[in-house]
Amino acid sequence: MPDNKTEHERPTRRDYLIYGGGVVSSTLLAGCTSDSDSSTGTSDGTDSTPTDTPTATPTATPAGTEETETKTATPEDKGYSATISPVGTVDFESVPESVFTVFSQYTDMAVALGHGDAVNAMYVPKMAGTTMNHYYHHLTGVDFEWEGLYDPLNAGIPKEKLYSLDSDIHLVDPAWVSTQNNWSEDDAAEIAEQVAPWFxxxxxxxHDSPPEGYDDYEFYNLWELFDRVSQVFDKRDRYNALAQVHTDLVETIQNDLPPVEDRPTAVRVSIAADGESFYTYHLNKPGYWLADTRPLGAVDAFEAQNWDGLWGEVDFELMAETDPDVILHLWGITPARSMDEMRSTLQDHPVGRTLSAVKNDRVYAQGMRYQGPIMNLFQMEMTAKQLYPDRFGEWPMYSDGERYPDIPADEQLFNRQRVADIINGEN
Structure with missing residues (x-):
């Protein structure tokens, strides 16, 4: 995209958002653009909650309160800041009221921090928004209005649209943006200067490599990333509270896992449109796309497969040769994929019907890889029940169009009301 600054010249927003770091420079349901993700896991590969040592210290909202007014900077109130790689530090004088997102993990973070109504864009709003609300249905007072949001997947990310949306913050990686069609580092820098920062x-x-020029790029796990986004909204109290729920959930699961030799083999797949092959994903590699499977320690039936990124494509013959105990159908709980059709395809296929997971009725609906913190809690619970029903309770059979199933209170792995209270500012 040509650099056309003169066409868009206007006062910058540095009275509102001060950009401190500087920009240093549809395969959605298969891999969703270039598969790059990172999580700094623990030594055993789990995606644990990080030690709370942020590089920027914003002013937090007191616990149990809700921000209802835009803060105005005064000599006594110098605002706050947030820091993330590769952007650097961004200084804020007030909380963003208009937020551009692409991947739904950032949208879910905004909802978790009480600012879902500020979001103005998200990839595939109907699919992602409906799926998010499948989970939020179980959280009193939490929902997400996705209708009417701009869709950067179908409509693209033209620079002119970002000027038109006039967001207060873009929860998007400028390194990734610079690799998109008709974008360059100069274009990303222009938007940061003339509209609002990237974050x-x-x-x-x-854990894929970023573009050239980003040698100091840092990798975060999902909850470290959420920590940094919570700084943007000046809501680190909510991050801390939700991070504790996550820590407790991981401990609950990992303290009751069977020995490795007794764990099932599993694959995470989505079936190709022709019904003759599978897009397949690793379970235990680094990266926050795997934040809901890695902590569960199942045996990855395709661990020996080396793909360019976290996903590849296999046919029925290789699936039969591997013959996993459990098939986790990614996107199965979303409107974009049909579990009924998936099961019919497997049952009707001469090789598919011989798979152990099919014969033993262990083909399960999964959620989305682009998960934020709320989604992560539900998807980790979901997967724990699908992999280890003897330990964590049976996963209810899922049919197309249903919400996340009702789980009996004594079989829930985290407290829904506690999560809702945190999101609603009642923690």
Whole structure:
């Protein structure tokens, strides 16, 4: 895209958002653009809650309160800041009221921090928004209005649209943006200067290499990334409270896992449109796209497969040769994929019907890889029940169009009301 600054010249927003770091420079349901993600896991590969040592210290909202007014900077109130790689530090004089997102993990973070109504864009709003509300249905007072949002997947990310939306913050990685069609580092820098800062980290998703010029790029796990986004909204109290729920959930699961030799083999797949092959994903590699499977320690039936990124494509013959105990159908709980059709395809296929997971009725609906903190809690619970029903309770059979199932209170792995209270500012 040509650099056309003169066409868009206007006062910058440095009275409102002060950009401190500087920009240093549809395969959605298969891999969703370039598969890059990162999570700094623990030594055993789990995606644990990080030690709370942020590089920027914003002013937090007191616990149990809700911000209802835009803060105005005064000599006594110098605002706050947030820091993320590769952007650097961004200084804020007030909380963003209009937020541009692409991947739904950032949208879910905004909802978790009480600012879902500020979001003006998200990839595939109907699919992602409906799926998010499948989970939010179980959280009193939490929902997400996705209708009417701009869709950067179908409509693209033209620079002119970002001027038109006039967002207060772009929760997007400028390194990733610079690799998109008709974008360059100069274009990303222009938007940061003339519209609003970028604030995102894409290549932590799968630990792929960022573009040239980003030698100091840092990788974060999902909850470290959420910590940094919470600084943007000056809501680190909510991050801390939700991070504790996550820590407790991981401990609940990992303290009751069977020995490795007794764990099932599993694959995470989505079936190709022709019904003759599968897009397949690793379970335990680094990256926040795997924040809901890695902590569960199942045996990855395709661990020996080396793909360019976290996903590849296999046919029925290789699936039969591997013959996993459990098939996790990614996107199965979303409107974009049909579990009924998936099961019919497997049952009707001469090789598919011989798979152990099919014969034993262990083909399960999964959620989305682009998960934020709320989604992560539900998807981790979901997967724990699908992999280890003897330990964590049976996963209810899921049919197309249903919400996340009702789980009996004594079989829930985290407290829904506690999560809702945190999101609603009642923690």
């Amino acid at each position: 995102g980290n894409f290549y932590s998703g799968t």
